[in-house]
Each structure stands twice: as C-alpha cells, then as structure tokens.
Amino acid sequence: MQNIRIRAAGILVKDGQILLVRHEKNGKSYWLLPGGGVDFGESVEEALAREFREEVGLPIQVGKIVLVHDSIPPNRHRQVLNLYFLVSAGHFNLQVTPDAVLKGADFHSLEAFGGLTVTPDVKAEILEGLAKQWSGGCRYLGNRWKD
Secondary structure (H helix, E strand, O other): OOOOEEEEEEEOEEOOEEEEEEEEEOOEEEEEOOEEEOOOOOOHHHHHHHHHHHHHOOOEEEEEEEEEEEEOOOOOOOOEEEEEEEEEEOOOOOOOOOOOOEEEEEEEEHHHHOOOOEOOOOHHHHHHHHHOOOOOOOEEEEEOOOO
16 A cells, blocks of 8 residues: 655744754764654644654644645655644753654754755755745745655
C-alpha cells in the first residue's frame, strides 16, 4: 500500500532569531524546523502543536500556512507533503528531551540560518518570506527531494 506522509513544521522567530532542532540520522547531522508527522485522525494544527510540545516543550499558537512542497525521490518509493506554518509562543524556555534522532534545539540568527545545513533546504524561501512579511501568500515549491 502506498501512503503519503504529511509533515507540519513551524517557523518561530524571536528577536531576529529562528528556532531550529538538530537531528542526527544515518551518520549525518542537520537542522530543521520543529515539527513532524500528522497522525491519522489528528488535524495538522493539532499535530504541529503536539510536535512543538514533544520536541522543544513549547506551547504554540499556529498561524497561517506559508509554504508547501513535496519530497518525492526519483524511485518514488515514498512521498512526504511538507506544510510550513508561522507559529508564535508565549514563552521561549526550551525543554529538549533528546532521543535517537533529536539531539538539540536552539535559536539561530537569520544571518547564520542561511549558512546552516537545513533539511529540507527552504532557507531562501523562508528568509524571503520573512523579509517581505509573507505578503505573497502561501507558496508551493514543487518537489524538493534531496539525498
């Protein structure tokens, strides 16, 4: 049976810094926006709020959707639909519980963000959206698969 995985991610910016979580998987270390898979019967908003609580211990408010893209490898053995939302939080005291993949979380300046290894690589679109205050509405970015 073929399935599409839906992943919700949150863009949280505080004082010119963006929140990222660090993962280590298959011998690689990389940053990504907090978030994760949507469980069956769970709304995208519920999933994103749950993932923020689980990954960084923050209660969030989910705002508007700003980016969407697919992640489909050439052999088409899997498919992920990535949805990116603006989020806000009432406090910023991170409480990370590392696991097999999640190794940490931190706020990074927007200047440093551009030079980090971020997966999926949507840094340019996020920086552009933040600079333009997302005035262009939600953008579909196509297939962003990378090995």
